[in-house]
Amino acid sequence: MSEISRSPAQSWAAAGSPRPIVIIGGGSIVADAHLPAYRMAGLPVVGLFDLDTERTAKVAAEWGITPFASLDEAIATENAVFDLALPPVAHRGVIEKLPEGAPALLQKPMGRDLAEATAILKAAREKKLTAAVNFQLRFSPMMLAIHDLYTSGALGEIVDVELHANIMTPWHLWPFLKGMERVEILLHSIHYLDLMRHFLGDPRGIHAKTLGHPETTVSQSRTSAILDYPEPVRAVMSVNHNHDFGPKFQDCYFRFEGTKGVAITTLGVNLDYPKGVPDELWFCEKGGDWEEIPLSGTWFPHAFIGVMNNLQRFIAGEDDTLLTSVEDAWNTMALVEAAYESSARPATPIKEKP
The missing domain is CATH 3.30.360.10 (Dihydrodipicolinate Reductase; domain 2)
Structure with missing residues (x-):
């Protein structure tokens, strides 16, 4: 094999001066993937908020970060990147409360259907957010390597x-x-x-x-x-x-x-x-x-490093492309919607023998 075939790229470049991260949501994916990944990469997490106050306190204590008492307190953090580790039904309501122009990473999927994805896209545009969706498989070491093999x-x-x-x-x-x-x-x-x-x-x-x-x-x-x-x-x-x-x-x-x-x-x-x-x-x-x-x-968890680094680097002008932007993610949601519509349609019937 050629040298690039033997050693394809497997990580996304690190952000030079990453902004503080505020996590909204404290479900299992946060403790299993987001927080381990960010700590591994040296990405600064300042605090977390979840509607379940006991969960907020528990996760914050385990990871040595601030347990925010309310969403308003969490989003008041200056110069923050907001990591919305939320179920899809909750994204739009939180987006509408974020500071105008804020950077945000939304847990996938981008809504429960294409109509919700469209509403989330419009809300992000109205707030002028720099928003991405956490389609982190693209950033896994194996997929970065295959993409490097492809582009090479x-x-x-x-x-x-x-x-x-x-x-x-x-x-x-x-x-x-x-x-x-x-x-x-x-x-x-x-x-x-x-x-x-x-x-x-x-x-x-x-x-x-x-x-x-x-x-x-x-x-x-x-x-x-x-x-x-x-x-x-x-x-x-x-x-x-x-x-x-x-x-x-x-x-x-x-x-x-x-x-x-x-x-x-x-x-x-x-x-x-x-x-x-x-x-x-x-x-x-x-x-x-x-x-x-x-x-x-x-x-899990390494891919979560790449998707956050891409967002951090994009807002800093270090990356030209936000790979999983809400604009791009909407197209994935459109493909998902088409798959469900296809599944709901009857198959082409087989002709009966004359």
């Missing part, structure tokens, strides 16, 4: 992209999901659709089917989708969260196949969730041998 020319022209997941997801860890109309694509596979957009651009359309399972309490836990790109690109996604037959044949991988090379990566956090297994990245040049590229970190 090592993959050649991408012609085939596949996400395949045959896993057992413990939905009971999120009791609030029970009764939600939309679950699997909106809260899980949205990452994969966003990543395909990141590499391939916006598709012309999507064919999708999402459905539940007799042994799960959430509305959907299995999805198949084909993204419609101009030839020669084929992009597909197959997700089954109900493979409850032990770890032997569970898998979760992305394959990016080009005219010159192919990269396959394991998304380890989805195997034996939430403990997970290590991510892996393998690369093969046409005519060569498969070689493993050592990874410098994992999706």
